[in-house]
Amino acid sequence: MLSFSTVVERALNGPICSERDFELEVFVPNLRKVIEKYGIKYEPQNPVPADNDLADRVWAAAMEFLCETGVYCLDTERLILFTRDEIEGALETGPRGVVFGEGKDARVIPRRWPEDKTPPFCSGGGGGCLVSSEWIYLNLVKAYAEDHLSDGITTPSLTNVDGQQIIAGSPLGVEGAIRSLILTREALRRAGRPGMPIVNVIATGVKCQEHIAAQRFGTPATDHIEVGTVHEMKVDFDSLNKVAYSLAVGSLIFAENGVILGGLSGGPAGTAVVTAAYNPVDLLILRGAVQHPFPTHFELLTSSRDAIWARNVATQAVTRHSPLPVVNLGYTLAGPMTKMGFYEFSAWVIGAVVSGSSIEIVSQAKGVALDHCSSAEPIFINRVAHAVAGMSRKEANKIVVALLEKYEGQLRNPPTGQRYQECYDMATGKPNKELIELYREVRQEMTDQFGLRFQHASPYL
Amino acid sequence: MSNESTYKRLSAAIIAGDKDKLLAAVEDALREGVTASEIIERGMSPGMKEVGERFARYEIYLPEMMMAAEAWEQAMKVLEPKLLAAGAERKKVGRVVIGTVKGDIHSIGKNIVAAMLKMSGFEVFDLGVEVAASAFVMKAEEVGADILAASALMSTTTPQQKEIIEHLKARGVRDKYCVLVGGGSTSQEWANSIGADGYGRTAGDAVALALKAVS
Numbered sequence: 001m002l003s004f005s006t007v008v009e010r011a012l013n014g015p016i017c018s019e020r021d022f023e024l025e026v027f028v029p030n031l032r033k034v035i036e037k038y039g040i041k042y043e044p045q046n047p048v049p050a051d052n053d054l055a056d057r058v059w060a061a062a063m064e065f066l067c068e069t070g071v072y073c074l075d076t077e078r079l080i081l082f083t084r085d086e087i088e089g090a091l092e093t094g095p096r097g098v099v100f101g102e103g104k105d106a107r108v109i110p111r112r113w114p115e116d117k118t119p120p121f122c123s124g125g126g127g128g129c130l131v132s133s134e135w136i137y138l139n140l141v142k143a144y145a146e147d148h149l150s151d152g153i154t155t156p157s158l159t160n161v162d163g164q165q166i167i168a169g170s171p172l173g174v175e176g177a178i179r180s181l182i183l184t185r186e187a188l189r190r191a192g193r194p195g196m197p198i199v200n201v202i203a204t205g206v207k208c209q210e211h212i213a214a215q216r217f218g219t220p221a222t223d224h225i226e227v228g229t230v231h232e233m234k235v236d237f238d239s240l241n242k243v244a245y246s247l248a249v250g251s252l253i254f255a256e257n258g259v260i261l262g263g264l265s266g267g268p269a270g271t272a273v274v275t276a277a278y279n280p281v282d283l284l285i286l287r288g289a290v291q292h293p294f295p296t297h298f299e300l301l302t303s304s305r306d307a308i309w310a311r312n313v314a315t316q317a318v319t320r321h322s323p324l325p326v327v328n329l330g331y332t333l334a335g336p337m338t339k340m341g342f343y344e345f346s347a348w349v350i351g352a353v354v355s356g357s358s359i360e361i362v363s364q365a366k367g368v369a370l371d372h373c374s375s376a377e378p379i380f381i382n383r384v385a386h387a388v389a390g391m392s393r394k395e396a397n398k399i400v401v402a403l404l405e406k407y408e409g410q411l412r413n414p415p416t417g418q419r420y421q422e423c424y425d426m427a428t429g430k431p432n433k434e435l436i437e438l439y440r441e442v443r444q445e446m447t448d449q450f451g452l453r454f455q456h457a458s459p460y461l
Numbered sequence: 462m463s464n465e466s467t468y469k470r471l472s473a474a475i476i477a478g479d480k481d482k483l484l485a486a487v488e489d490a491l492r493e494g495v496t497a498s499e500i501i502e503r504g505m506s507p508g509m510k511e512v513g514e515r516f517a518r519y520e521i522y523l524p525e526m527m528m529a530a531e532a533w534e535q536a537m538k539v540l541e542p543k544l545l546a547a548g549a550e551r552k553k554v555g556r557v558v559i560g561t562v563k564g565d566i567h568s569i570g571k572n573i574v575a576a577m578l579k580m581s582g583f584e585v586f587d588l589g590v591e592v593a594a595s596a597f598v599m600k601a602e603e604v605g606a607d608i609l610a611a612s613a614l615m616s617t618t619t620p621q622q623k624e625i626i627e628h629l630k631a632r633g634v635r636d637k638y639c640v641l642v643g644g645g646s647t648s649q650e651w652a653n654s655i656g657a658d659g660y661g662r663t664a665g666d667a668v669a670l671a672l673k674a675v676s
Contacts, residue, residue: 168564168617
């Protein structure tokens with residue numbers, strides 16, 4: 001695989017191009033060309049396609065698109081270009097069997113294939129949920145870590161430091177990031193899982209300096225950094241600096257790509273192709289140990305039918321061709337304590353798992369409503385993910401279609417649900433009776449209606 | 462060729478986002494004696510309206526919007542001098558200064574709103590991403606804007622929207638502008654709490670608020 005320094009050299013010396021020209025003269029026409037050439041069409045009736053030929057065509061389109069388009073460096077206004085040999089070389093020599101976490105809590109994120117029986121890696125913990133207090137933060141992470149099916153932690157976002165709102169790039173951003181890491185480590189200790197891998201080290205932190213500062217208070221070799229590309233097929237120095245730091249300290253990288261459905265990639269077909277094309281980019285530029293995609297509809301986020309289709313097609317394309325493990329992540333529009341929230345998480349997770357991915361459960365209520373976060377739904381979803389491992393894509397498609405029919409009508413007006421303070425006991429951090437009853441009701445519904453068998457008891461439900 | 466077919470050709474070029482075809486159609490129409498005003502009102506504007514409607518139905522997306530807006534702007538460079546010469550300057554609906562706030566590099570949502578505002582007849586000054594509060598204010602003062610529109614995706618960058626309002630107040634010009642906020646981490650509650658004039662959950666909401674502000 002090309003060295004990172006070669007990538008940086010290309011970012012500094014590649015062909016000059018304006019951002020506007022990259023978007024409208026390079027990216028868009030190249031994408032349209034491969035979509036047409038490879039006949040990639042969205043099928044709303046099959047949000048979980050079972051078509052290997054489609055997956056292979058998406059992969060072929062993605063590789064051709066990447067070779068012709070490259071990646072745009074925002075800071076230098078230059079193109080980082082790769083040849084097909086360089087891309088294939090990265091795929092052949094990328095990381096395999098990487099261990100995340102340490103001691104008894106260490107896990108390998110598996111390479112999975114479509115319809116694979118291998119259990120998925122399940123990460124959660126309120127990733128990106130906005131929380132107003134350190135107490136809620138601690139309780140959320142601890143509750144999630146106590147679940148034996150939880151393999152990794154993605155942290156919530158603290159909104160303030162001692163009452164002062166956190167501002168990215170300011171000293172409050174640095175302090176917020178440090179505090180988040182210390183709180184997460186403490187929550188894991190309280191849960192009895194001190195070596196559990198923290199997938200997203202600092203959801204509170206945005207800037208490179210915040211990530212670096214926080215890692216000084218954690219375990220660089222086992223606490224991972226999420227490094228993202230910029231929409232679409234772009235990187236900036238802040239991202240590259242995170243990579244440079246991670247490589248120096250031996251930290252693992254979750255390479256994050258949230259292609260916007262409705263953005264430059266256009267509709268579901270373009271979103272699928274670009275998501276797949278990011279896989280080698282995640283290896284070559286972000287030096288990822290995992291691809292961490294979340295195709296997101298520009299208004300309806302990750303649980304709309306077209307976003308689910310794009311996610312599943314891209315995941316199948318990648319898992320059939322690349323050794324880099326995939327951990328999909330997704331949100332809900334609905335908040336905690338709503339049936340819709342359970343359905344939304346279930347719909348994208350079932351499709352992702354049978355398409356060959358592992359999962360990360362992040363924000364509820366769009367990640368916007370303060371303290372609208374809960375551990376019950378992610379813990380439920382861990383069980384759904386395990387229950388569908390090995391299921392055929394055709395069977396999964398029927399379930400996902402039925403789930404979509406339950407909530408699609410509410411996508412534009414989702415219920416916000418309840419705040420943590422309303423559905424949890426603030427002292428014990430356990431869900432109240434109503435949330436437990438809702439959990440049991442949805443679990444029973446999934447068994448009765450879809451035949452899902454849940455073999456794992458949850459910590460307290 | 463009848464004027465109706467000319468208008469259809471202009472509209473189709475806008476919908477296709479094809480600036481070369483649109484410029485050719487504009488030149489042909491002018492040669493045929495169609496006035497600049499008729500070209501805009503009966504040919505290009507219906508095309509732009511159709512683009513907006515298709516976007517709202519999720520039939521087309523950002524690239525088509527950007528291309529249509531670019532084609533429109535190119536055609537207007539030819540048509541505006543003709544309008545002026547005919548004493549019929551096209552009135553802009555309003556002026557908007559738009560950008561993604563300091564510390565935030567996310568541009569897609571902001572670009573969608575900017576494209577839709579252009580289609581709705583606004584003169585849009587897009588400052589890009591990572592825009593300092595003072596830059597919003599200075600640009601607004603420079604161009605005589607009606608509206609400031611600030612996007613923020615991250616919870617840790619939304620405070621920069623509040624900063625814009627603070628800067629406006631510090632300069633004593635808060636009441637001159639309608640301040641609209643939007644982006645993934647924002648909400649109506651947030652907009653209320655910082656004293657913004659409006660919150661756009663979607664791009665369509667943002668345009669509706671902008672139109673209301675200048676009406």
